[in-house]
Amino acid sequence: xKSEALSELVRKDLKFVWHPAAQMKDYESYPPVAVVxxxxxxxxxxxxxxxxxxxxxxxxxxxxxxxxxxxxxLAKQAKTLEHVIFADLTHPLVVRLAEELSKIVPSGxxxxxxxxxxxxxxxxxxxxxxxxxxxxxxxxxIRFACLSGGYHGETIGALSxxxxxxxxxxxxxxxxxxxxxxxxDCFRCHCGCKRNQCDCACLGDAKKVFETYGKELCAVIVExxxxxxxxxxxxxxxxxxxxxxxxxxxGVLLIADEIATGFGRTGEMFACNKAxxxxxxxxxxxxxxxxxxxxxxxxxxxxxxxxFYADYGQHRAFVHSHTxxxxxxxxxxxxxxxxxxKRDHILEHAAxxxxxxxxxxxxxxxxxxxxxxxxxxxxxxxxxLVADRQSKKAFDPSLRIGFHIYRKALNxxxxxRNIGDVxxxxxxxxxxxxxxxxxxxxxxxxxxxxxxxxxxxxxDK
Numbered sequence: 001x002k003s004e005a006l007s008e009l010v011r012k013d014l015k016f017v018w019h020p021a022a023q024m025k026d027y028e029s030y031p032p033v034a035v036v037x038x039x040x041x042x043x044x045x046x047x048x049x050x051x052x053x054x055x056x057x058x059x060x061x062x063x064x065x066x067x068x069x070x071x072x073x074l075a076k077q078a079k080t081l082e083h084v085i086f087a088d089l090t091h092p093l094v095v096r097l098a099e100e101l102s103k104i105v106p107s108g109x110x111x112x113x114x115x116x117x118x119x120x121x122x123x124x125x126x127x128x129x130x131x132x133x134x135x136x137x138x139x140x141x142i143r144f145a146c147l148s149g150g151y152h153g154e155t156i157g158a159l160s161x162x163x164x165x166x167x168x169x170x171x172x173x174x175x176x177x178x179x180x181x182x183x184x185d186c187f188r189c190h191c192g193c194k195r196n197q198c199d200c201a202c203l204g205d206a207k208k209v210f211e212t213y214g215k216e217l218c219a220v221i222v223e224x225x226x227x228x229x230x231x232x233x234x235x236x237x238x239x240x241x242x243x244x245x246x247x248x249x250x251g252v253l254l255i256a257d258e259i260a261t262g263f264g265r266t267g268e269m270f271a272c273n274k275a276x277x278x279x280x281x282x283x284x285x286x287x288x289x290x291x292x293x294x295x296x297x298x299x300x301x302x303x304x305x306x307x308f309y310a311d312y313g314q315h316r317a318f319v320h321s322h323t324x325x326x327x328x329x330x331x332x333x334x335x336x337x338x339x340x341x342k343r344d345h346i347l348e349h350a351a352x353x354x355x356x357x358x359x360x361x362x363x364x365x366x367x368x369x370x371x372x373x374x375x376x377x378x379x380x381x382x383x384x385l386v387a388d389r390q391s392k393k394a395f396d397p398s399l400r401i402g403f404h405i406y407r408k409a410l411n412x413x414x415x416x417r418n419i420g421d422v423x424x425x426x427x428x429x430x431x432x433x434x435x436x437x438x439x440x441x442x443x444x445x446x447x448x449x450x451x452x453x454x455x456x457x458x459x460d461k
Contacts, residue, residue, distance in 0.1 A: 007046060009034045030407060038065025041431045043415065051410070054425045054439045055417045059228070059260050061291035063340060064428045070290050070336045077332035086114065086326040093331035100338050101299065104269050106278040109299040116324040118259040118285035119153030121296035122221070125281045126157050127320060128300065129219035129253045135307045135316055138251070141218040144176070145209055145252075147183035149230030150223060152257050161221045164229055179213055181206045181220075183227060184235035187373045187384060188392055195375075196236075203242040210246045219253035219280070220246075224271035225377060228260045231422040232382035234375050237275035244277040253280040253304075259296070263287040263337070264347045264429050267354065267378035280304060290337040295330035341429075350429040353436065354379045357425070360440045367444065370451055379431070382424035385447070395421050401450060408446035414439055416446075423447070 006014070010031050018024065019032065033051070037044040041064055043051045053061065063070065077093070084091055098112045113128075115121050126144065133141040146152070146161040153159070159168045160176035163183075168175065182205040186195040191202050210217070224240050227233040247254040256279035261271040265287065268274045272282070281304070285296035310316040324330075340346065354376070361374045361381050372386035385401055387393045395401045402418030409416040416423060416439070423443060427436070 006031055007034060009046060033410065040064040040066075041428055041435050049413065051413050051415050052435055052439055052442075053415045054427050054431075054435075055415055056287075056426050056428055057291060057415075058286075059265070059426050060286040060289075061428055062263055062287040062337060063290050063346070063430055065291075067290060067340075069340060070292055070333050073332045073336040074292060074329060077329055081328045083324065083327055083329070087321060091326070091328055091331075093328050093335060094326040097331045097334050097338075100335060101284075101297070104338065105282065105299050106270060106272045108278045108301050109282055110302055111300050111305040113298045113300070113318070114325040115296045115298070115322040116294045116327070116330075117153075118257075118283065118296055119155040119158045120322055121259065121283040121285055121298050122152045122158040122161070122255075122257060123155055124298045124320060125221070125255045125257075125283050125300075126161065126219070128281060128298065128304065128318060129255060131318065132253070132304050132307045133218050140216055141252075143179060143213065143216050144218055145179040145181055145213070145220045147181050147222055147227065149183045149185070149227050149233060150221070151227070151229035152221060152223070153259075167229075179209055179217070181209050183230070183233070184239050185233055186235060187233070187375070198236075200236055200238045200242055203239055206243060206246060210250050210252070214250035214252065217250065217252045219255050221255040221257060224256050224258060224261060224279075225266055225274060226261050226271065226380065229419065231384065231419045232375060232380065232424045234377050240272070240275040241277055244275075244279075247280075255279060256282045259283050259285040264341065264350060265378055265380060265426065267347070267351055269341075269347065288337070289330050289333035292333040293327065293330035294324070295327065295334060344430075346429050350379050353431065353433060354381075356433060357381055357436050357440075360437065364440060364444050364447075368447055368451070370447075379429060380424065380426050382422050383447075385421040385423070385451075399454065401454065405443075405446045405450045408449060409442055412442045412446060414442040414446075416443055 013032055014027060034046040035043045036046045041053055043053050081091060101112055102110050113124060115124055144161050146163060148163045150163045152162050154167060156174055159171060160178055162168055163180050184202040193201060225235060244254055256272050258270050262284045266274055272279055280301060282299040289295050308316050308318050358376050365371045365374045369389055370385050372384045372389050372392050375382050387395045402421040402423060405423060406416055406418040
């Protein structure tokens with residue numbers, strides 16, 4: 001795009017800013033959209049265009065942009081206490097937040113260590129697990145296991161327990177040597193099973209890993225029920241139950257990364273609740289503050305906490321800190337989010353919206369032959385586009401079908417993200433029904449438009 005067609009704001013952005021998870025050369029053709037305001041499920045650009053944020057701005061906006069109650073709570077706290085060092089000092093809001101979290105997290109989790117982003121929470125959980133094993137008579141337990149296709153953040157430790165080369169391949173010489181378990185993929189099941197029609201034969205690979213490495217395993221880390229960055233892969237609750245059982249059998253800790261799934265995203269407050277299991281450590285972030293402030297927390301059990309509790313001279317403390325741990329501003333937002341979720345029965349209303357959205361996606365599947373699968377959990381819905389539905393053959397990645405649909409949708413007023421050729425919705429839990437209908441219609445139009453162009457180009461060759 002010619003520079004004279006860009007606004008002053010966008011020109012300065014391209015001059016100074018390096019955006020995350022992007023090839024900046026793409027911005028020559030598709031410059032960033034300048035957003036100046038948020039309102040409910042919408043973002044408003046500098047030229048007044050309204051964009052429906054159907055992905056909750058990277059999954060963290062839980063109750064709409066500029067939610068009046070959360071904004072008021074944040075503004076009030078900013079006039080009282082903006083920050084305080086969290087070593088040796090405390091404050092009322094963080095104590096209240098820990099107490100409120102203790103009431104809603106899975107059974108057994110009762111101790112809370114705060115940080116400021118998801119990757120940091122994962123790093124903390126890994127270190128806690130490692131130190132716990134060492135201080136509990138098992139210094140031989142030094143390795144971690146994770147699922148193929150897993151994503152847990154982009155700091156080195158978090159990358160090490162992920163399994164997506166897109167993010168980690170270049171950095172492997174820097175990373176820990178972990179054990180990768182073949183993850184369940186209910187769309188392209190390597191066991192030949194079909195979704196909702198199996199007994200989790202795919203758990204067999206995890207069993208082999210535990211049989212081989214069980215005595216040296218420190219912990220297993222998973223995204224419970226939903227592998228987001230892998231393409232919104234949704235797997236059975238029975239698989240998570242099976243992992244919990246294997247961990248118990250072999251004395252291995254289970255770390256649940258609920259950064260993306262926590263606070264109602266899967267239909268329950270936490271994904272672990274759906275499977276009726278409790279992890280040993282659980283990481284939370286994203287929706288924790290409703291998308292207002294960076295914050296994360298590692299929740300753990302009293303048993304793990306007690307392994308660190310000793311006289312100073314024994315050197316058993318968890319010597320790990322983050323500057324903004326327990327930040328009062330973030331706490332004020334998180335407390336208001338939990339209050340609204342409970343008071344307004346947000347999860348119950350979201351469940352009704354999810355049923356209606358599932359019907360819309362199912363109808364779309366009947367209209368578009370290239371939709372290989374519709375998958376959903378809670379309000380999260382995704383379609384995977386394929387070159388052939390019968391064989392599940394994927395499109396050539398170089399075509400960037402999903403990316404072009406995303407761009408078309410953005411131009412049409414819908415912020416729709418793609419993961420390869422998987423297109424997904426992850427809206428605020430209080431999104432309006434008419435906005436869901438609008439989003440599905442825009443996505444359908446853009447899918448059909450891009451596929452028609454793809455077919456025409458094929459005919460012209």
